[in-house]
Amino acid sequence: MDFASGLSQRRYDELVTSAERAVVGLDFDGTLAPIVEDPKDAHIHPDAGAALVELAPLVEAVAVVTGRPVRQAVSLGELDEIGAQVAEGGGEFLVLGHYGNERWSARDRRVISPRPPKGLATLMSELPDLLRRHGLGEAHIESKGGLAVAVHTRRMDDPDGAQETLTPILEKAARSHGLVTEPGRMVVEVRASGMDKGSAVRSLQKQLHADAMVFVGDDLGDLEAFDAVADLRRRGMVGFLVCSGSDEQQALVDKADLVVDGPDGVVAFLHQLAADVARPAG
Incomplete structure (x- = not known):
């Protein structure tokens, strides 16, 4: 090693x-x-x-x-x-x-x-329209057992550029529902703080x-x-x-x-x- x-x-x-x-x-x-x-x-x-x-x-x-x-x-x-x-x-x-x-x-x-975090279900219902309005309709939304949601850009034509656009949009949406974001490899996750x-x-x-x-x-x-x-x-x-x-x-x-x-x-x-x-x- x-x-x-x-x-x-x-x-x-x-x-x-x-x-x-x-x-x-x-x-x-x-x-x-x-x-x-x-x-x-x-x-x-x-x-x-x-x-x-x-x-x-x-x-x-x-x-x-x-x-x-x-x-x-x-x-x-x-x-x-x-x-x-x-x-x-x-x-x-x-x-x-x-x-x-x-x-x-x-x-x-x-x-x-x-228990599922407050605000997550509402955010998930809003996500498809939010992504479409910002040209990110092809991003993949992954529900994580009702405790978090992840938005993946890996399948998109420009996954890195899409994630750069996506991150501040999701951060703002998450804050409005009392949630936080966690960026990863061509993915941004929204979950409860802590x-x-x-x-x-x-x-x-x-x-x-x-x-x-x-x-x-x-x-x-x-x-x-x-x-x-x-x-x-x-x-x-x-x-x-x-x-x-x-x-x-x-x-x-x-x-x-x-x-x-x-x-x-x-x-x-x-x-x-x-x-x-x-x-x-x-």
Whole structure:
């Protein structure tokens, strides 16, 4: 692995040493699953399940932390099957959806979900006309289980230009309904405030009494998680940050201890971490 610096190498070595008390958090889209034109077609890397099952018994817990609804992520990633294998091996496997507002555990297989945010249903009813009035009628609207809505520009003729036009329009509309926006790779999401992956990371650390935190992500929605791990590290915890690299997004590169080549690189990292943790000392 090509670490960002000698400090990053030392952080990785500390992680290996303290892995038994570590929580490994991973984003879904762009990290475990390749980015695709239609979000409904996203499926995790074919070797990701084996890597997660291999690593989970060696750490405190593995958690998928995603902006997707839990049920959608579990279905697309076949995470129920992966979770069953992890639980059988004595590991802990969690899925935190909607930036941590939803929770699913492989042990009890129950989805704990909040109420829909006020204003979202009204905004969604207004969206088609709003987009048409600004020449964005071809943008794809994705409902996220009644807790958020995402507008994708990836299928449009000029996806980057369309997103540049879309972002301030959605920001204004979201504010008028007491909501916030989260930009991503050719997508802008609208959701309730207070829903972010940084809060999810801090919650996982407290609930599981973790001594080390890892986070692997690829996009702007993962910035809060990266910042949360960096903050915990400043407080004396072991922390390690991995960027699933792409040509579309560079926001996490400078914050990462390790940059890997998309989901292929993420899976290779998970296998390597498991091998290093399992290797006898000396």
